[in-house]
C-alpha cells in the first residue's frame with residue numbers, strides 16, 4: 443500500500459488566483475474554500491491496480507492519495523471491486539475488465555479511468571460514458587517498441603530461429619546443410635498489413651530497408667500517410683491473397699474479433715507467414731492450428747493469444763512452425779515508463795476537468 447498526501451507544489455498553486463479557480467472548477471477544491479481551507483481539503487483518491495514503472499505513481503502521488511496493488515501479479519476481481527470503492531481515479535492495465543459492475547462498485551466519485559495500454563478492448567467505453575467517466579489510454583509512446591517486436595517476431599518465425607536454437611541446444615545441429623532450416627526472406631516480398639494505424643505504419647517503415655517490394659494493406663478507409671511509403675490500399679481478400687507476410691496490426695473490435703479464421707487462412711499463400719501482435723481475440727486459434735498443421739500457411743508468430751497465458755498444453759506450442767511470445771511487444775524500459783507517465787497525466791487531467799492528453803471515447 444502506498445499513500446501520498448497533498449504536495450507542497452499543489453498548495454503553492456492554490457495561492458495563485460487563476461490556478462485556484464481552475465482547481466475550484468475541477469472539483470479538486472472544495473466549494474467556498476479559501477487557501478486556508480485548501481490544505482484541509484481531501485486530495486483525490488487514485489487506485490493503481492499493479493506495480494508499474496515509477497514515473498506514473500510518482501506523478502500521481504504529488505497531487506493525490508494513491509493506493510496501489512503492490513504486486514507484479516494481477517489483483518483478483520473480488521479484491522479489485524472492493525479496492526475501487528470511493529476512488530476518484532483508476533489506473534488500470536489491460537488485464538482488468540472495466541465494465542458496468544466495476545464502475546458501479548467504484549461509485550459516483552469516479553471521474554477518470556486511465557489504462558496503461560494502447561488497446562482498450564477491456565474497457566466498456568459506453569458504460570464509462572453513461573456514468574460520465576473519462577477514459578485515457580497510451581497511444582504513440584509504445585509505437586516503436588511494438589513495431590520493433592513485430593519485426594523481431596516476423597524474422598524469428600520466417601527464419602526459423604526457434605528450430606535453430608533448439609537444434610543447437612539439443613545436439614541435433616550436425617553439420618552445415620544446404621537445405622536445412624531455410625525460410626522465406628523479406629527481400630522482394632509482399633507484406634500485407636491488416637490495420638494501417640500508428641503501429642501498422644511504424645512496422646512498414648521498419649521493414650522498408652529489408653527490400654520489401656510491395657506493401658499492401660486493408661483498413662476501414664485509405665490511410666493518407668500510407669502513401670508516403672507507397673503502400674497500396676486494397677480489398678481485404680486481395681491483401682490476404684498477395685501477402686508473403688500477413689501482419690495483424692488492428693485493434694480488437696466487434697468487426698475484427700475472430701477475423702483470422704480458416705476461411706481467411708485458406709485464401710493465404712501456402713508459403714505465407716502470419717504474424718499477430720494485436721490481440722489474441724482477432725484469431726480463431728483452433729483454425730490457426732489446423733492451418734499450420736495442414737500447410738495452408740507456412741508459419742505463424744504470435745505475441746498475443748487466447749487465453750493469456752497460453753496453457754502449456756496448447757497444441758500450438760508443439761509446432762515447429764509457430765513461435766509464441768508472452769505479450770511483450772511494448773516491453774522496452776522506455777515505452778513502459780512513458781506508458782506509466784502518460785496514464786498518470788491522463789488521470790490528473792481527468793481529475794482536474796482538463797483536456798485529457800490521450801482520451802478515448804465511445
Ligand SMILES: O=C(O)C(=O)CO
Nearest residue numbers: 536558559560561772
Ligand atoms: O498497450 C497494449 O495494448 C498492449 O497490448 C501492451 O502494450
